[in-house]
Amino acid sequence: MEAVRRWRSDWRYPTTLLCVYGFFSTVKPLEPFLIPFLTGPDKNLTTEQVNNQIFPVWTYSYLCVLVPVFLLTDWLRYKPVVVFQCVTLFITTAMLLWTDSVPAMQAMQCFYGMVTASEVAYFSYIYSVIDLKRYRKATSYSRSVQLLGYTVGSVLGQLLVSFNLMSYNNILVFTMVLTAIALLASCLLPMPQQSMFFHRIHTGQKTVTEGTKRHANETVGRGDEKGEKGGETQDDTGNGQEEKGPKAEDIEEAVGAESCCGVLLRLWKDFLQCYSSRKLLYWSVWWAMATCGYNQTVNYVQVLWEHVQPSQNFSIYNGGVEAVSNLLSAATAYGIGFTEVKWELWGELALGGFSGLGAAALFLMTFIGNIWVCYTGYILFKCLYMLLITIAMYQIAADLSMERYALVFGANNFGALTLQTIITSVVVDSGGLGLAIIPQFTIYASYFSVIAVLFSLRGLFTIWRARRSNEESPPSENDESGSDGHRF
Incomplete structure (x- = not known):
């Protein structure tokens, strides 16, 4: 029993394995050069086929599997879905290497949709196997190592392409080797004993999470130490009173205790409570x-770069640009933690103002027609989005428990994907308008302009209401609606 407790408290083991997996699964040297690869002599596809027939499939696939994967991730307890993600990533890379027809590339995009939908398992796994006090460090490590993987992949791809060290096909073989290492790491991950909804811990009539169980174990352990020092029994606290809260020996695991309908009903109730x-x-x-606009921009920006400056006539620097944008985005997001701003008061105005700057960057990328302006505009746009999404995550998470944190973030991403599917089917897909890349980016820039106007107006209204509340309410009579900026 002592060995099991020591194993569970050793948070470095699963965290290290997850970080190894996160790093090797995100080192993708070819990703910044995917359009030149697909439209070049290796695949010999046209830009229109890639833009209007192949890429839209990823959006549809992602939307179709997102909710089932979210539920299966919880039901299967994370690790099997992490392994599944790596397997589908391997299949995606293999199809990219050995197939070249439009239907085959569309099937490849279907598998890649499964890969991206399965990321929920990567970001949820660590919370089920470590203690609550380790959440911040583990989250920081797992997210940072992913960003490091993307950066290393971009830099490596740029070096391999610029110095002709490897062909595109050899780069894909190298990527498959890295994915195999990630697959090995995922198989070594310890299996969690609980999950968010399907596998919970029951004590009497109350339901608690595994984190609560671990906390109870720690509390009992501390009570034991106090009992030894004070000559009291293990059932007593340091004050000689009966210990409150669940005892470790009274907590028993109930795997799959609730029916699927019960879980879905509880999900729906939590959803309504959160968005009230x-x-x-x-x-x-x-x-x-x-997020919808950001995903559309990132997915199709290489097509814009190829249109502005064809890769056959120019030494492209897509990998370097992706590396710089990732590093600057990370620095921007990290800096938010040290910025003393009342985001609950000024946040909505910041959403509008910075979204407007992002729209301006997109307009410059679309109409200037210079590759260096496109590169600079993309870096600026990506940094602004990462800045704002960090603020949004913090503000939303501030009022949520861990369970609702996952639920709300997943619901927000599902909403983004639904909007993205609508835009893709109408604007991009050859079955819809099938617009060329310049009209597409004109729409994306206009879309962010609408966001900027809406949230700038909302932000100004929030500030006006707060100041009006300050003027009308004496300092000693601040109510919950918040002249002090807490809640409106």
Whole structure:
């Protein structure tokens, strides 16, 4: 029993394995050069086929599997879905290497949709196997190592392409080797004993999470130490009174105790309770709208670069640009933690103002027609989005428990993907308007302009209402609606 307790308290083991997996699964040297690869002599596809027939499939696939994967992740307890993500990533890379027809590339995009939908398992796994006090460090490590993987992949791809050290096909073989290392790490991950909804811990009539169980174990352990020092029994606290809260030996695990219908009903109740907050609803609306526009921009920006400056006539620097944008985005997001701003008061105005700057960057990328302006505009746009999404995550998470944190973030991403599917089917897909890349980016820039106007007006209204409340209420009579900026 002591060995089991020591194993569970050793948070470095699963965290290290997850970080190894996160790093090797995100080192993708070819990703910044995917359009030149697909439209070049290796695959010999046209830009229109890639833009209007192949890339839209990823959006549809992602939307179709997102909710089932979210539920399966919880039901299967994370690790199997992490392994599944790596397997589908390997299949995606293999199809990219060995197939070249449009239907085959569309099937490859279907598998890649499964890969991206399965990321929920990567970001949820660590919370089920470590103690609450380790959450911040583990989250920081797992997210940072992913960003490091993307950066290393971009830099490596730029070096390999610029110095002709490897062909595109050899780069894909190298990527498959890295994915195999990630697959080995995922198989070594310890299996969690609980999950968010399907596998919970029951004590009497109350339901608690595994984190609560671990906390109870720690509390009992501390009580034991106090009992030894004070000559009291293990059932007593340091004050000689009966210990409150669940005892470790009274907590028993109930795997799959609830039916699927019961879980879905509880999900729905939690969903309604979360979004009953108007402030949270506004931030979530921005999250969904902005993430939709960001995903569309990132997915098709290489097509724009290829249009502005064909890779056959120019030494492209897509990998270097992606590396710089990732590093600057990380620095921007990290700096938010040291910025003393009342985001609950000024946040909505910041959402509008910075979204407007992002729209301006997109307009410059679209109409200037210079590759260096496109590169600079993309870096600026990505940094602004990462800045704002960090603020939004913090503001939303401030009022949520861990369970609702996952639920709301997943719902916001689902809303973003739904909007993205609508835009893709109408604007991009050859079955819809099938617009060329310049009209597409004109629409994306205009879309962010609408976001900027809406949230700038909302931000100004929030500030005006707060100041009016300050003027009308004496300092000693601040109510919950918040002249001090807590809640409106």
